[in-house]
Amino acid sequence: xxxxxxxxxxxxxxxxxxxxxxxxxxxxxxxxxxxxxxxxxxxxxxxxxxxxxxxxxxxxxxxxxxxxxxxxxxxxxxxxxxxxxxxxxxxxxxxxxxxxxxxxxxxxxxxxxxxxxxxxxxxxxxxxxxxxxxxxxxxxxxxxxxxxxxxxxxxxxxxxxxxxxxxxxxxxxxxxxxxxxxxxxxxxxxxxxxxxxxxxxxxxxxxxxxxxxxxxxxxxxxxxxxxxxxxxxxxxxxxxxxxxxxxxxxxxxxxxxxxxxxxxxxxx
Numbered sequence: 088x089x090x091x092x093x094x095x096x097x098x099x100x101x102x103x104x105x106x107x108x109x110x111x112x113x114x115x116x117x118x119x120x121x122x123x124x125x126x127x128x129x130x131x132x133x134x135x136x137x138x139x140x141x142x143x144x145x146x147x148x149x150x151x152x153x154x155x156x157x158x159x160x161x162x163x164x165x166x167x168x169x170x171x172x173x174x175x176x177x178x179x180x181x182x183x184x185x186x187x188x189x190x191x192x193x194x195x196x197x198x199x200x201x202x203x204x205x206x207x208x209x210x211x212x213x214x215x216x217x218x219x220x221x222x223x224x225x226x227x228x229x230x231x232x233x234x235x236x237x238x239x240x241x242x243x244x245x246x247x248x249x250x251x252x253x254x255x256x257x258x259x260x261x262x263x264x265x266x267x268x269x270x271x272x273x274x275x276x277x278x279x280x281x282x283x284x285x286x287x288x289x290x291x292x293x294x295x296x297x298x299x300x301x302x303x304x305x306x307x308x309x310x311x312x313x314x315x316x317x318x319x320x321x322x323x324x325x326x327x328x329x330x331x332x333x334x335x336x337x338x339x340x341x342x343x344x345x346x347x348x349x350x351x352x353x354x355x
Contacts, residue, residue, distance in 0.1 A: 089331055093118035096181040097334075098174070100124045100164050100221060101191035103142035105290030106240065109323035110188055110330050111146060115155030122177035122184070123147075124170075124191070124221075127161030132209045133195040135295025156181070164191045164217025174224040183232055186334045187225045189218035189262075190240045194292060196300060199253040207254050214258035215265070222269055226278070234277040236334045239266050240326075241282045243349050263345060270343035279342035281333050286349045287320040315351025 097114045101107040102123035111121050123146055126138030143159040150157040158180050162169030177184055192214045197206060218239050229235030244252060245259030262282050270280035287293070293304035300307065308319040329348050332338055347353060 089117045089335055091117075091336060092331075092334075094120065095185040096120040096122065096177065096183050097186040097188065098122040098124065098177060098184050098221070098225060099188045099190060100217060102159075103138070103146055105292060106285075106288055106323045106326045107188070107190040108142075108146055109327040110190065112149060112153065113324070113327035113331055114186075115150040115153040115157075118154050120156040120181045121150050121158070122173065122181070123150075123157065123159045124164070124173050125159075125161060126163060130209075132206055133193055133295065133299065135292075135298060136193060164220060165212040167220055170217075170220040171224050174221075174228070178228055184225050184228045185232075185235055187221060187235070187237045188240065188330060189221055189238065191217050192240060192242075192258075194252070194255050194296065196251040196296070197254070198251055202254055210254040211258050211261075214255070215261045218262060218265060222265070226269070226273060229278045230273065230276045235273075235279070237266075237269065237278065237280045238330055238333055239280070239282040241266075241284050241345070243284050243286050243347075243352050245282065245284055246345065246347070246353060266345070267343050274342060279338075281338075281341060281344055281346055283326070283329055283333070283346045283348060285321060285326055286314055286352045288326060289320045289322050293320070313352060313355065314349070315354050318350055321348065321350060 097119050099107050099111050102111050103125040130136045147157045160173035239262045241262040242259045244256040249256045266280050266282040287308035293307050296307045297304045305319050
């Protein structure tokens with residue numbers, strides 16, 4: 088179905104778990120080269136963000152077993168030197184980067200008047216600055232080859248306000264502006280740019296948020312979303328299916344757009 092991805096190179100941030108992992112495995116099934124970028128150590132905020140190099144190692148084995156080729160880079164998307172080095176390493180290994188999935192993201196609750204500047208900066212840094220930096224260094228590669236797809240993983244929170252999530256929603260709304268602007272700048276080079284907007288997704292993030300809030304993952308999903316369809320969340324594989332489609336020639340005229348995968352939430 089997506090044989091066109093054979094030997095294409097996909098750069099994925101936040102690749103070790105959840106949506107990033109599902110997207111990496113989905114592309115690997117079609118013979119793509121995977122550049123997987125993720126943290127090498129636990130971060131202070133949010134407290135549940137327990138990055139492990141072993142997660143990247145496990146993903147490596149899974150990708151290779153599916154027939155894909157794999158490079159892992161452990162770093163921080165907020166660190167320009169880390170991002171630059173990861174892009175250069177990937178291009179040196181595979182010659183190109185055809186698809187960028189800006190997926191790395193964090194979420195945590197807090198009323199706006201209670202947020203510290205460090206918490207605000209962390210949210211904006213990971214969710215927005217990370218996408219900017221990866222885009223900054225991948226775009227010249229795509230311009231040179233006159234083709235490419237960039238998909239920014241936003242959220243339903245990038246299309247509406249969310250209670251106790253002002254810093255999260257602000258970062259995700261900003262991805263829409265980044266998406267539209269980069270699409271305008273690069274259309275003549277054959278580069279398409281899209282933001283996707285999932286409802287709650289069944290990932291380890293829900294477990295971490297539930298622990299912080301003293302509740303259950305299902306309650307977290309319902310609080311953050313409240314889907315029209317009778318499901319608490321969607322699966323990472325649902326997101327992966329959307330990324331495959333949007334990255335393919337089947338979506339060759341889709342750019343500068345917001346692709347909503349919300350189980351009807353925004354219909355309410």
